[in-house]
Amino acid sequence: MPANRFNAHTEYGIGIGLRIPHYGHILQKKPVVDWFEIISENYMVDGGRPLHVLDQILEQYRVVQHGVSMYFGNAARPNRDHLRKLKRLVKRTGTPWLSDHLCWGSVDGRFTHDLLPMPYTREAVEWTARNIREVQDTVGVPVAVENVSSYVEFHASEMTEWEFLCEVVERADCGILLDVNNIYVSSKNHGFDPYVYLDAVPAARVAQIHIAGHTKYERFILDTHDHPVLDPVWKMYAHAIQRIGRTATLLEWDDRIPSFDEVHGEALKANRFLPHADTIAA
Amino acid sequence: MQAAGASVAQRLIKPNDRLTSFERLQIYNQQYWWRLLGAFGEDFRGLHAVLGERKFDRLAVAYLEAHGSQSWTLRNLGAHLVSFLEKHPEFIHPRAALALDVTRVEWARILAFDDPEKPPLTPKQIAKIPPDRLRFGLQPYLSLLELHHPVDEMMGTLKRTEISAMSNAVAATHTRRSKAVTVRRSRTPIHLAVHRVNFSVYYKRLDSEAYHILLALRAGSTLDEACASAFAGSKELPTQSAARIQEWFARWMEFGWFCRP
Numbered sequence: 001m002p003a004n005r006f007n008a009h010t011e012y013g014i015g016i017g018l019r020i021p022h023y024g025h026i027l028q029k030k031p032v033v034d035w036f037e038i039i040s041e042n043y044m045v046d047g048g049r050p051l052h053v054l055d056q057i058l059e060q061y062r063v064v065q066h067g068v069s070m071y072f073g074n075a076a077r078p079n080r081d082h083l084r085k086l087k088r089l090v091k092r093t094g095t096p097w098l099s100d101h102l103c104w105g106s107v108d109g110r111f112t113h114d115l116l117p118m119p120y121t122r123e124a125v126e127w128t129a130r131n132i133r134e135v136q137d138t139v140g141v142p143v144a145v146e147n148v149s150s151y152v153e154f155h156a157s158e159m160t161e162w163e164f165l166c167e168v169v170e171r172a173d174c175g176i177l178l179d180v181n182n183i184y185v186s187s188k189n190h191g192f193d194p195y196v197y198l199d200a201v202p203a204a205r206v207a208q209i210h211i212a213g214h215t216k217y218e219r220f221i222l223d224t225h226d227h228p229v230l231d232p233v234w235k236m237y238a239h240a241i242q243r244i245g246r247t248a249t250l251l252e253w254d255d256r257i258p259s260f261d262e263v264h265g266e267a268l269k270a271n272r273f274l275p276h277a278d279t280i281a282a
Numbered sequence: 283m284q285a286a287g288a289s290v291a292q293r294l295i296k297p298n299d300r301l302t303s304f305e306r307l308q309i310y311n312q313q314y315w316w317r318l319l320g321a322f323g324e325d326f327r328g329l330h331a332v333l334g335e336r337k338f339d340r341l342a343v344a345y346l347e348a349h350g351s352q353s354w355t356l357r358n359l360g361a362h363l364v365s366f367l368e369k370h371p372e373f374i375h376p377r378a379a380l381a382l383d384v385t386r387v388e389w390a391r392i393l394a395f396d397d398p399e400k401p402p403l404t405p406k407q408i409a410k411i412p413p414d415r416l417r418f419g420l421q422p423y424l425s426l427l428e429l430h431h432p433v434d435e436m437m438g439t440l441k442r443t444e445i446s447a448m449s450n451a452v453a454a455t456h457t458r459r460s461k462a463v464t465v466r467r468s469r470t471p472i473h474l475a476v477h478r479v480n481f482s483v484y485y486k487r488l489d490s491e492a493y494h495i496l497l498a499l500r501a502g503s504t505l506d507e508a509c510a511s512a513f514a515g516s517k518e519l520p521t522q523s524a525a526r527i528q529e530w531f532a533r534w535m536e537f538g539w540f541c542r543p
Contacts, residue, residue: 041355047423048396049481069354082354111351113317114310151309153296191298219300
């Protein structure tokens with residue numbers, strides 16, 4: 001559903017990621033952009049240029065926070081320093097919701113800076129949901145958890161990824177950031193039907209959608225965020241919109257970043273699929 | 283990853299029709315090293331220029347194996363590099379002194395970029411306190427370094443070379459294959475402040491006495507104590523010293539270096 005409690009009942013349209021190569025263009029030309037997504041960790045600093053730029057952006061634009069290091073799937077509880085700085089940033093930006101990933105990424109004080117997939121077990125559901133609830137309670141805004149792209153599957157898994165996602169968001173009572181490109185990438189790497197995944201996602205919990213490009217290698221696909229969105233992913237996006245309704249959509253382009261106009265132009269292609277959102281599949 | 287790694291991979295990870303368990307795990311292993319080496323290389327371009335590619339890569343792997351990221355932000359990746367190099371000079375031999383100077387400056391740049399800033403002291407606030415009781419705090423983002431090489435000049439040259447290379451693809455390739463940068467050692471110590479103004483990072487050369495005044499202030503000395511210790515044994519007339527100190531303080535106040543202790 002477009003506006004729901006997981007996106008604080010907002011109706012954001014099409015946004016793009018706020019990226020350093022575009023700072024100058026945005027601050028000088030002030031292009032019309034519905035909203036920007038920021039990587040929370042880039043602004044969880046104590047001073048200097050990042051916060052200065054952010055404050056200038058906040059004067060003109062709506063901003064939603066997206067994290068990459070909370071690691072809901074860690075067996076340990078959320079990092080207190082990280083949580084404290086995240087909460088401080090939430091107050092600064094006024095983000096209506098924030099998101100991070102259904103993954104783990106650190107253990108025994110060592111950080112991988114990657115989004116590592118988890119074994120999909122009942123035990124993992126419990127601690128992941130516990131961590132999400134703790135973050136939600138601390139930051140005071142709704143949390144949406146994003147499905148990651150992955151390159152491994154575990155013998156220990158007791159359920160599919162989409163079953164795991166559904167269990168976690170129910171237990172945590174949180175939203176979903178539905179990354180359509182990640183579903184596609186994982187479906188090719190693991191050999192499942194991506195539409196089965198899409199159709200299993202509880203529509204009422206989808207706060208936001210991600211679209212992005214990826215890179216095909218000979219034996220796997222890598223989620224690189226350095227290309228335009230490919231046709232199969234657009235098709236999946238159209239299917240998602242049909243099912244879920246008009247939903248805040250964000251194009252991720254994080255590497256080999258072209259001009260602002262090129263990135264924004266790519267994002268706005270999502271408009272092709274939005275008019276059909278008035279007809280929602282039964 | 284050795285055979286033991288492959289056996290762990292097999293135990294935990296399913297193979298698919300294209301990749302073995304180990305190959306699937308290797309995707310993450312490669313991404314991990316690519317990410318960390320990339321971030322480390324970005325932060326220490328000067329050190330890379332001094333050591334050259336092969337030595338720098340060997341150092342980077344050794345350092346990251348010893349000090350993998352212990353923070354949710356990659357910003358702190360180089361936090362232990364100076365102490366690592368002091369303990370393992372074999373990685374920077376025979377240019378250890380230069381490499382250490384460059385590393386100190388590059389780490390100071392990172393701190394200057396986004397360390398916090400406290401409200402600067404105003405002349406009015408300072409005027410209320412007698413000099414013999416006047417203590418200053420220094421901004422957290424300000425680093426004070428004693429170096430043996432003109433690293434600030436070297437970094438300026440490196441930046442100009444990189445900018446020029448970016449606009450010339452042929453030169454860019456040549457730059458990547460060029461020899462390690464050499465810098466002559468200075469006959470006297472170079473005192474450098476690494477700080478920021480209007481959110482940009484700058485270097486400021488300091489006279490020896492100025493450097494020692496700032497160090498003493500940071501350590502908690504009063505203004506009188508700091509000035510007296512910095513000029514102890516100086517043959518300069520007190521009026522000359524006073525004029526210099528006044529000029530320095532005027533400049534440092536403009537920069538906003540002073541805050542409440």
